[in-house]
Amino acid sequence: MNNKIKIGLIFGGMSPEHEISIISAKSVYEHLDKEKYKVYSYYIDKNGFWSEVKSPEKLEERKSNPAPFIAFKGVSPFIEVVDIFFPVLHGPYGEDGTVQGIFESLKIPFVGTGVVGAAVTMDKVLTKKILEADGIPVADYLILWKNNDILEEPQRIKDSVYEALKFPVFVKPSSSGSSIGITKVKEPAALPSAIKKAFEYSEKILIEESIEGAREIEVSVFSDKSGIRVSIPGEVIPFNEFYDYEDKYELGKTKFEIPAKLPEKLVKKIQKTAHDSFKILELYGMSRVDFLLDKDNNFYVNEVNAIPGFTSISMYPRLWKESGIGYSELLDLLIQSGLQRYE
Ligand SMILES: Nc1ncnc2c1ncn2[C@@H]1O[C@H](COP(=O)(O)OP(=O)(O)O)[C@@H](O)[C@H]1O
Ligand SMILES: [Mg+2]
Incomplete structure (x- = not known):
């Protein structure tokens, strides 16, 4: 059957949701009708290196050595053989328009939203x-930037901000997922550690009213x-x-x-x-x-x-x-x- 659609499944990735992406990709792989599709599996490791593997179940069965994208594209049958890419990546470096940008700039078909929707x-x-x-x-929120960190401000400024908040609040990284870096904070004393934690994942964080x-x-x-x-x-x-x-x-x-x-x-x-x-x-x-x-x-x-x-x-x-x-x-x-x- 030469007329099968060739799918390039992309998963793994550099985000904290690496493992979840692999689980999602296993499920997508399993449910793709093999009568209709030939599936190529492209795994991105935590360092951002790409390799072709047998399937999301069989990461250890590599068909190419891990390489940075540019090098990988040169050594592995990839863009040339695939009809459409299916990014099953969660979080930054995949769900955020970056991978979509590779395909859009080359006018290569892919599943899901484009650069703008993904980035936003x-x-x-x-x-x-x-x-x-x-x-x-949307729930009310306050934005904090890492380079303008509230924790570095004098105590009276911190106090005035904390007093203005209606506890409990949710402190979250602006760009994350799977609840990673998110804390529900019930009192001002618990805010600094929650803020620090959220900043580990994002340059910009939110303090949000709890519904x-x-x-x-x-x-x-x-x-x-x-x-x-x-x-x-x-x-x-x-x-x-x-x-x-x-x-x-x-x-x-x-x-x-x-x-x-x-x-x-x-x-x-x-x-x-x-x-x-x-x-x-x-x-x-x-x-x-x-x-x-x-x-x-x-x-x-x-x-x-x-x-x-x-x-x-x-x-x-x-x-x-x-x-x-x-x-x-x-x-x-x-x-x-x-x-x-x-x-
Ligand atoms: N403003 C809020 N009020 C009440 N619960 C919230 C609020 N924000 C987040 N949560 C809780 O935290 C979870 C994760 O937050 P969410 O914004 O969905 O981040 P993520 O992208 O990590 O899923 C939500 O599913 C919900 O249970
Ligand atoms: Mg959520």
Whole structure:
């Protein structure tokens, strides 16, 4: 069969979500219909070195030695053999427009959003600024920059800032994911260590109002040249106090409610907001829009993930499944959407 579409699956990467990317890629690999596709697996190690491997399951079975991208491109069958790339990278150096930029500049088809949507949604501050400018509700926040670090300020300045905050607050790196570097802070005394931790991951961080007792609602979005589709909303019910790293990947105690139990009118509003956010942020192909819903059913867009988790238990494919599109069919649609990109 020579007419199979050749897919270049890219995973791993230099972000703290390296391992999660491998798990997502295993699942994507497994669900790609091998009658339709020939899959090439490209692994990026934690140093940013690329190599071709047998599959995401078999990283040790290398087909080429790890090399920096430019060198790798020279030695490995890569751009020349692949019809479309499928980046399954989470976090910086992959979900943020950098890898997408390689493909866009060479006009090579790839799955998912382009440079602008990926770069903006990787940055929580920019995402909020753009959304709120268009009237999309987001939680209140304060921005801190590393080169203008509040911890270096005189005590009276720190005190005035801390007094102005309404605790509890969430301290988060602007560009991270998987809850890495995020702390819920209940009192001023706990702020400095939370701020330090967030700065380990990002030059810019947020101190955000906590939506207390919030329900976490997520919507999957897909688009191709014919338009944008949104899934039914699902609810994440974390085991821990908030949906932290352990909850996401270690404990397996998180509960999911799909579809989320919400009044029909609210479902429509949330879906419309997911659709509008996707459009405003110039996303393409896929994204998961995450909401916080307060006790009075006011909702806020919390964040948008340009390359959402893709394990078989991940919300993105599960929400589509419950909306009538199975995992393999979803991959078909995403690939077709990516192939239409430059039309
Ligand atoms: N403002 C907030 N109010 C209440 N909970 C929040 C708030 N911000 C974050 N959280 C909690 O922290 C989790 C991770 O934060 P999030 O902004 O989604 O970062 P990440 O990109 O790491 O997933 C959320 O899923 C939620 O449980
Ligand atoms: Mg999140």
